[in-house]
Amino acid sequence: MTQKTPHRDPKAIAPESQQEGKLGKAVEKPEIKDESHAKAARSKATDVRSTSETPPASATPPVKSGAPASRKKVKQPKKDPPPTPAAIAAGKRPQREPETRSPAAKIHRADEKSRIEFVSAESTETAALPREPEKSASTGENRSAPVSDTGTPSMPEPVISGPEEKPERSSLETIGDSPVLEPVPPEPSEDLPEPEFSSQEPEPPPAVPAEPEPVAHHRVSTIPALFVVQITPELAPVAKVGGLADVVFGLSNELEIRGNHVEVILPKYDCLRYDHIWGLCETYKDLWVPWYGGAIHCTVYFGFVHGRKCFFIEPHSGDNFFNRGCIYGFNDDILRFAFFTRAAMEFLWKSGKNPDVIHCHDWQTALAPVLLFEIYKFLGMTHPRVCFTIHNFKHQGVTGAQVLQATGLNRPEYYFHYDRLRDNFNPHALNLMKAGVVYSNFVTTVSPRHASEAKDQGQGFGLEPTLHIHHVKYGGVVNGIDYNVWNPEIDCHIPHRYGVDTIGDKYRNKKALRDRLMIADSEKPIVAFVGRLDPQKGLELIRHAIFYTLHRRGQFVLLGSSPDGQINSYFWSLKHQLNDNPDCHIEIGFNEELSHLIYAGADMILVPSQFEPCGLTQLIAMRYGTVPVVREVGGLADTVFDKDYSYKPLNERNGYVFRDYDYGGLESALGRALSCYYDYPDHFRDLMKNAMRYDFSWKNPGQDYLNIYDLIREK
Ligand code: ADP
Numbered sequence: 001m002t003q004k005t006p007h008r009d010p011k012a013i014a015p016e017s018q019q020e021g022k023l024g025k026a027v028e029k030p031e032i033k034d035e036s037h038a039k040a041a042r043s044k045a046t047d048v049r050s051t052s053e054t055p056p057a058s059a060t061p062p063v064k065s066g067a068p069a070s071r072k073k074v075k076q077p078k079k080d081p082p083p084t085p086a087a088i089a090a091g092k093r094p095q096r097e098p099e100t101r102s103p104a105a106k107i108h109r110a111d112e113k114s115r116i117e118f119v120s121a122e123s124t125e126t127a128a129l130p131r132e133p134e135k136s137a138s139t140g141e142n143r144s145a146p147v148s149d150t151g152t153p154s155m156p157e158p159v160i161s162g163p164e165e166k167p168e169r170s171s172l173e174t175i176g177d178s179p180v181l182e183p184v185p186p187e188p189s190e191d192l193p194e195p196e197f198s199s200q201e202p203e204p205p206p207a208v209p210a211e212p213e214p215v216a217h218h219r220v221s222t223i224p225a226l227f228v229v230q231i232t233p234e235l236a237p238v239a240k241v242g243g244l245a246d247v248v249f250g251l252s253n254e255l256e257i258r259g260n261h262v263e264v265i266l267p268k269y270d271c272l273r274y275d276h277i278w279g280l281c282e283t284y285k286d287l288w289v290p291w292y293g294g295a296i297h298c299t300v301y302f303g304f305v306h307g308r309k310c311f312f313i314e315p316h317s318g319d320n321f322f323n324r325g326c327i328y329g330f331n332d333d334i335l336r337f338a339f340f341t342r343a344a345m346e347f348l349w350k351s352g353k354n355p356d357v358i359h360c361h362d363w364q365t366a367l368a369p370v371l372l373f374e375i376y377k378f379l380g381m382t383h384p385r386v387c388f389t390i391h392n393f394k395h396q397g398v399t400g401a402q403v404l405q406a407t408g409l410n411r412p413e414y415y416f417h418y419d420r421l422r423d424n425f426n427p428h429a430l431n432l433m434k435a436g437v438v439y440s441n442f443v444t445t446v447s448p449r450h451a452s453e454a455k456d457q458g459q460g461f462g463l464e465p466t467l468h469i470h471h472v473k474y475g476g477v478v479n480g481i482d483y484n485v486w487n488p489e490i491d492c493h494i495p496h497r498y499g500v501d502t503i504g505d506k507y508r509n510k511k512a513l514r515d516r517l518m519i520a521d522s523e524k525p526i527v528a529f530v531g532r533l534d535p536q537k538g539l540e541l542i543r544h545a546i547f548y549t550l551h552r553r554g555q556f557v558l559l560g561s562s563p564d565g566q567i568n569s570y571f572w573s574l575k576h577q578l579n580d581n582p583d584c585h586i587e588i589g590f591n592e593e594l595s596h597l598i599y600a601g602a603d604m605i606l607v608p609s610q611f612e613p614c615g616l617t618q619l620i621a622m623r624y625g626t627v628p629v630v631r632e633v634g635g636l637a638d639t640v641f642d643k644d645y646s647y648k649p650l651n652e653r654n655g656y657v658f659r660d661y662d663y664g665g666l667e668s669a670l671g672r673a674l675s676c677y678y679d680y681p682d683h684f685r686d687l688m689k690n691a692m693r694y695d696f697s698w699k700n701p702g703q704d705y706l707n708i709y710d711l712i713r714e715k
Pocket of ligand 1: 141241243246293530531532559560561589590591592596614615616617618
């Protein structure tokens with residue numbers, strides 16, 4: 001979902017290596033000797049596809065959920081420096097409930113697990129269900145329904161060797177005598193009146209349930225309280241670039257509500273929204289993080305971000321990794337986040353934290369499982385398991401060998417292996433996202449549809465073979481949205497609160513939006529786009545939609561920005577071109593508060609993405625009764641069901657969907673939405689209400705992630 005390194009551009013390697021001298025200025029303090037890691041026993045992992053590249057016989061699969069003999073011998077860490085500060089101590093593992101499972105409980109647990117969308121042949125078939133001719137709508141599954149009844153994931157242990165050689169590798173047979181993992185089946189006229197939403201209610205639809213989505217999440221969980229640490233480059237609202245930030249924010253809260261202990265580790269950027277951090281204080285003054293041959297001195301701060309317990313790592317070095325005014329967009333981004341990841345792991349180890357699950361996100365933190373299973377495991381961190389979530393396959397962190405040297409992993413001959421970190425295309429490059437897939441105990445992306453697209457339909461940006469090899473520990477979970485933040489009934493950023501029963505008040509926000517952006521007050525519908533101005537988001541179609549909407553007597557509001565100067569200047573020129581148009585406003589920049597008013601005041605939200613792993617804007621818009629017009633791809637296909645063509649019952653249809661990425665496709669959906677708004681206002685209002693009634697909270701995805709954690713945790 002976020003940024004930000006050019007994808008497999010061989011040049012991507014050059015800038016990093018050019019900085020070798022500069023980045024090597026780390027303070028000399030070799031506290032941790034990585035040589036010790038090399039001494040660790042390793043066993044062989046082979047790939048039948050490239051036997052000539054078989055790693056040394058002494059190599060070992062980095063993770064063994066099944067508690068290999070070598071790990072059993074390692075004692076729990078007894079660390080020096082001694083007692084951690086009190087605030088850190090507060091983060092110690094919660095008391096575990098005793099594992100007393102009745103057979104019934106096991107069945108129940110297995111039932112919960114079946115809700116995790118495992119990408120298998122079945123899910124691919126689901127994506128290929130027959131649909132309406134031509135403009136078919138989404139065939140995505142209801143997010144709360146299991147996709148694959150037969151999906152029975154086996155052991156989510158990182159697999160280094162290919163399935164051809166040991167197809168049963170991740171099955172329970174590989175666990176040996178370990179009790180760690182149990183078998184878990186796992187659219188006219190200008191004169192036409194605006195819809196009178198505040199007037200009388202439409203006739204109640206005959207015999208339709210009030211809630212369109214059957215929810216089956218009020219279960220008594222058999223999963224004990226877990227200690228989960230999220231290592232992330234972004235967290236809403238303090239460090240937000242895109243949806244990744246919202247996901248970490250919302251998921252952390254949901255997990256806490258369910259009784260788990262959650263901590264978040266992120267860089268202490270100078271551009272943090274400090275007004276959203278409460279009680280910020282130093283909590284660990286002298287954290288020395290190994291870097292190249294020396295170490296960089298860091299200070300760790302603790303603070304609450306709307307209740308989330310957060311640790312912020314501040315390095316003190318000439319590299320100035322996180323004091324650059326923004327989060328991404330630098331030549332050394334890969335080294336910046338490699339350093340952060342190493343620092344986060346070092347902090348966990350030094351502070352004596354021993355989480356059940358480390359949840360890392362995107363390429364920025366994908367080295368966490370590698371560091372854990374290749375270094376820290378041999379220093380005593382044998383307990384944590386790793387869940388890796390891919391928010392955007394486009395940015396994978398393709399880099400050179402320097403990152404190995406910098407992080408202390410060293411041993412290029414070991415890591416430059418196809419089954420480990422070597423990029424699938426460039427044999428002279430390492431791929432951090434691939435590292436996360438290979439080394440993590442479980443890998444998720446942010447919708448079942450996109451999980452399938454990435455693995456089988458060419459949207460994995462080169463990681464398809466790796467996803468196939470590791471398919472048994474790979475699945476899709478649709479993101480939720482935080483209803484404490486995105487809720488028109490309590491939203492403090494909008495002037496008029498409303499709910500599904502008071503939807504007429506939405507139009508007072510529409511007026512407020514017009515007043516704020518100085519667009520004409522008329523009967524016209526407002527179509528909006530909120531998001532990063534990235535080619536992924538369908539920039540040509542967004543531009544076309546602006547002119548098409550104006551042509552169809554609508555109004556258009558755009559809020560977006562891009563780190564790419566060329567794209568930004570294009571939209572600036574478009575803004576100047578349309579500056580005198582009373583029906584259009586283009587706002588270039590990032591403005592969280594304004595985005596709330598747009599979601600509340602617009603009639604339709606446009607998401608015409610080329611690809612979209614999940615997409616949060618359509619989910620947020622629906623919560624605000626703003627009808628999504630989306631392309632049938634990824635998470636958009638999983639969450640938006642076309643008013644005219646969906647297989648869903650009428651009361652479960654919630655938007656407009658088009659398939660073809662061209663002007664005709666866009667007009668087919670946007671045109672129908674604008675016609676419905678003008679010609680059938682009652683139908684349009686029903687659509688708005690259907691959208692508002694959907695449950696896109698974190699309840700279901702929160703349970704899904706808990707099931708994954710439970711599946712992989714050391715038991
Ligand atoms: P991505 O993660 O690809 O950027 P998502 O749809 O998953 O896209 O998430 C985008 C999130 O970022 C949403 O919360 C959206 O409201 C927010 N957002 C994106 N651009 C802006 C902007 N210019 N101003 C305010 N919020 C923005």
